[in-house]
Amino acid sequence: MRTVAVSSRVLVPAEPAAAWRLAMDWRRQDDWMLATRVRGGQGVGATVVARTGLGPVGFTDTMVITQWYPPRRCVVRHTGRVVRGTGVFEVIPRGRLSEFAWTERLELPWPVSGPLGRRLAAGPARWVMGASLRRFRRLIRDRAPRGGPARPGPDHAPVT
Numbered sequence: 001m002r003t004v005a006v007s008s009r010v011l012v013p014a015e016p017a018a019a020w021r022l023a024m025d026w027r028r029q030d031d032w033m034l035a036t037r038v039r040g041g042q043g044v045g046a047t048v049v050a051r052t053g054l055g056p057v058g059f060t061d062t063m064v065i066t067q068w069y070p071p072r073r074c075v076v077r078h079t080g081r082v083v084r085g086t087g088v089f090e091v092i093p094r095g096r097l098s099e100f101a102w103t104e105r106l107e108l109p110w111p112v113s114g115p116l117g118r119r120l121a122a123g124p125a126r127w128v129m130g131a132s133l134r135r136f137r138r139l140i141r142d143r144a145p146r147g148g149p150a151r152p153g154p155d156h157a158p159v160t
Contacts, residue, residue: 002107002108003085003105003106003107003108004105004106004108004122004125005103005104005105005106006103006104006106006122006125006126006129007101007102007103007104007129008101008102008126008129008130008132008133009099009100009101009102009133010099010100010133010134010136010137011094011097011098011099011100011137012097012098012099012100012136012137012140012141013096013097013140013141014097014098014140014143015093015098016071016072016091016092016093016098017071018098018140018143019071019091019098019100019140020070020071020072020091021071022136022139022140022143023074023089023091023100023136024042024070024074024089026038026039026040026048027039029050031135031139032132032133032135032136032138032139033132033135034128034131034132034135035052035053035054035058035128036050036051036052037050037051038050038051040063040065041065042065042068043065043068044065044066044067044068045064045065046064046065046068047062047063047064047065048062048063048064048065048076049061049062049063050063059080059082059083060080060082061078061080061082061083062078062079062080063076063077063078063079063080063087064076064077064079066086071091072090072091072092073088073089073090073091074088074089075087075088075089076088078106083106084106084107085104085105085106085107086104086105087102087103087104087105088101088102088103088104088105089101089102090102090103100133100136100137102129102132102133104125104129106125
């Protein structure tokens, strides 16, 4: 199997611990992660289950946490039939802001694993991740106390 890596990141007006709390609150991920409901535990070995889709069309993504370093890094191994590979959530301090990065290294089955298949899989995944991280930034920004960290504007907080 070939892998495709897709990554996106965003600057948020929060201390790393606050960004981490929101990112790792599995039940709140549907507030920012598009079309996904999540539940699960915390810490190495804990399981996480996500249901991604709209209405009856979708799939279940089962995961196991393989690295857990609060408030900086969580790595999950996707163990389901549809999604395989690893997902990485990282919170990086950037002065008064934090950078939240989300990377997926997905194992693609044949015939999707060819160059065209990898491009076709990466494009929509990158769009969904970017849109989700913009929602994450809005949630953090809307919860920031007055006088807290400066709110990054569109020209100061690119989603890549």
